Amino acid sequence: MIARRPLTDRVDEFTLAATDGSQLPGWTPGSHIDLVLGSPGVRERLVRQYSLCSDPADLSTYTVAIDRHRDGRGGSQYAHDTLAVGATLTISAPRNHFQLTRALHYVFVAGGIGITPMVPLIAQAQAASRPWRLIYVAKTRADMAYLDELTQLYGERVSVHESAHDGRLDLAESLSDLPRGTAVYVCGPATMIADVEAACADQVAVDAFFERFTVVDTGDRVNQPFEVALAYSGDTLTVPADKSILEVLEDNGVLAPSSCREGMCGTCEVGVVSGELDHRDSVLTPEEQSENESMMVCVSRCTSGRLVLEL
Structure with missing residues (x-):
């Protein structure tokens, strides 16, 4: 981190640059990055998503602004209390689920x-x-x-x-x-x-x-067990009520990228071949969810008893 400045009483701006001085990966307006927050050696490290708010034409730095949430999940408090100029952070490449569409x-x-x-x-x-x-x-x-x-x-x-x-x-x-x-x-x-x-x-x-910045409220929905068939490998796995699809995939050695594990970043999106879905993410639009062509396997579930994924 090469710079930090206050924007309001609760919001600080953090400027990041590559440790070797090289250019950072390109991005488009609406993109966000993952910040891995926490001390080295701590098993449970925090991964949080923050929107890039600088100029995408300038790849010498990334800029994010973080609001201190007193009732948040810990990431913003850690950033405000701990991060100082000179700190080294692990970040992801930019991802964009909020890009500007063509409009009048x-x-x-x-x-x-x-x-x-x-x-x-x-x-x-x-x-x-x-x-x-x-x-x-x-x-x-x-x-x-x-x-x-x-x-x-x-x-x-x-x-x-x-x-x-x-x-x-x-x-x-x-x-x-x-x-x-x-x-x-x-x-x-x-x-x-x-x-x-x-x-x-x-x-x-x-x-x-x-x-969205918040996890989707699932209300009083009750988890039910179901089967997940992997179209490419032919394997069939059982997802119990107390585990996510992502956790079951990981337990069985299936490579499934993930980051936030809360349905907010889009990293774990997987294509769906068949099955009725209970979407619980905040990434897909209502229209995209209704198409049932993909799902976030960290939070979303199946309501038809059997799900076939493009894995």
Whole structure:
């Protein structure tokens, strides 16, 4: 890590460079990387995903911004309390499940730290000379990372909503009557994503794309055992109620890449040949989930008793 600076009282920006000074792998706006957090020798190390928010044309560094979550899963607290300039970290290559699609108009909706993937996405839309606007929501302006930079660059295209003063934003009103061919990108709390999806659902030729920071709530769904057949090897394995498909694959020596193990990063996506699926990830869109062509084997399950995977 070559630099660190505060953006708000809770958000710090971390700048990373290769230890040998070489260029880092290329990436596109909307990409994220895994950061392996924890001390060497500690068995249970934390792997967390953070959006890249720097310039993809500059591969000398990566930049991520991390919000300290007091009630989080430990990664943000470790980063804020431990990481200092000069620290050596293990990271993954960038992955992108949130890339900018071709559209006539764009609306970006960011809640708090959800601004991080929006910074390069907005720059891409601006470079393409497409009409766009940003709705930036946080408790107060003081909680909005990158706000000064964004308003200086883009002026009135940036709309700010301070929930501490103005209450909850009515996204149904803010996103009403969007032009045909609009793509709406949202990153923030689950309630915000749900509000955006509802606001866009009945509009013609308007698509919503989202990125989540939280694990999907599975509610009162009860796990049932099922069989997994591997199409390439011909093996059939049993997945008990208390284990994931990924764990059973690993127990049986089947190579299955993984990272977050919580359905948020997309590393463990596997193609599906047949079977009825219970999707529990936050990577695939509702449309992609309904197609049942792939699944995240770290969290998602089968409801038909038998599943055939492209493994």
